[in-house]
Amino acid sequence: MPELPEVETIRAGITPHVLGQRIVRIVVRQPCLRWPVTNELITAGVGQTIQRLDRRGKYLLLGTDTGTIILHLGMSGRLRILPADTPPTKHDHVDFILTGGQCLRFNDSRRFGAVLWTVEPPEQHFLLRTFGPEPFDEAFSGRYLYQRVQGRIPAIKPFIMDHRVVVGVGNIYANESLFTANIHPLRCAGQLSLAECERLVSAIREVLREAIRQGGTTLRDFVNGAGEPGYFQQSLQVYARQARACSVCGAPIQQCRIGQRATYFCPNCQH
The missing domain is CATH 3.20.190.10 (MutM-like, N-terminal)
Incomplete structure (x- = not known):
């Protein structure tokens, strides 16, 4: 998608x-x-x-x-x-x-x-009225995310994919952002510290900004308005890289499913 x-x-x-x-x-x-x-x-x-x-x-x-x-x-x-x-x-x-x-x-x-x-x-509009802030908005800050995770039991990965929390962080970019922030996708959202929330917000922006710069990710059939593919898939660190060596520590990337979505992480770098 x-x-x-x-x-x-x-x-x-x-x-x-x-x-x-x-x-x-x-x-x-x-x-x-x-x-x-x-x-x-x-x-x-x-x-x-x-x-x-x-x-x-x-x-x-x-x-x-x-x-x-x-x-x-x-x-x-x-x-x-x-x-x-x-x-x-x-x-x-x-x-x-x-x-x-x-x-x-x-x-x-x-x-x-x-x-x-x-x-x-x-x-x-009914499709948009429940949306949270955009990832690049000032309203989406580390303190905002820290306030939203308080007392929340769900894993952090589906939490940041919830459009009521922040819009536009789909599966690919949630995986990549959590790797960049060194946060395990199965961590309980409510366990994150303020510093970790600030790191995650920064990582989400960094990953999305780079993906936009490279024209998006082409895994199957995405093309832009001119019919051209995106190239961010060449920069993916964990997504769809199960059993391949982590680019940071060399440990094999692992895969699991969270909420029916394929999830990828480094068991050594993310904790």
């Missing part, structure tokens, strides 16, 4: 092509996505100018004068900038035809993604 760095990479890539563009037509070939693509999207969206392109967690927000288009890539979604007359291929479900002669095309083979329209402030 595309995570925060992949979505941020797409946002940055398509922004120059869509910002200030008017939507002249919306073509919906397959409305049955995770939530139905409604006629309201077409009737309200056509004629609108895209004034802003933001990201909230793993959601892209195309802001117009009268509402917001909310896009989520699900497990296999892609957004591409293409000439408007490019013939559609299988799984090309929604096109936003723009005044500049290009289209923003949404492709999703598994149809777990979403293309929604809302007139309410996006932060009040």
Whole structure:
């Protein structure tokens, strides 16, 4: 599933092509996505100018004068900038035809993604209203995390993957951040000290920032808005590296499952 760095990479890539563009037509070939693509999207969206392109967690927000288009890539979604007359291929479900002669095309083979329209402030939308701070916000600090872990029994890995605590820390980057912070993923969240929370917040930002710089992680089929893969997988320290030597101490990387998610760690470096 595309995570925060992949979505941020797409946002940055398509922004120059869509910002200030008017939507002249919306073509919906397959409305049955995770939530139905409604006629309201077409009737309200056509004629609108895209004034802003933001990201909230793993959601892209195309802001117009009268509402917001909310896009989520699900497990296999892609957004591409293409000439408007490019013939559609299988799984090309929604096109936003723009005044500049290009289209923003949404492709999703598994149809777990979403293309929604809302007139309410996006932060009040039912999909976003429970979100915690962004990883790069000042509100997400070591002291904030320390206050949130007090008395909490769950393991720290699923805790930092909870969007109510902080948004956008998916499975790959939770593994990598905990390794960078030298914290075992099975540690009880409530056992972390303030210093460890500060170290973890710093590690999350460091890992996400580097992943964004490298264009995200391509493990199966992620590509950016230009159809290019991300390269952060070449920098992965623990994720999907079970039985391989730790880059720091040489001990074999171990794997377990926490909350049905594959979890990777160094038993020597992380404690």
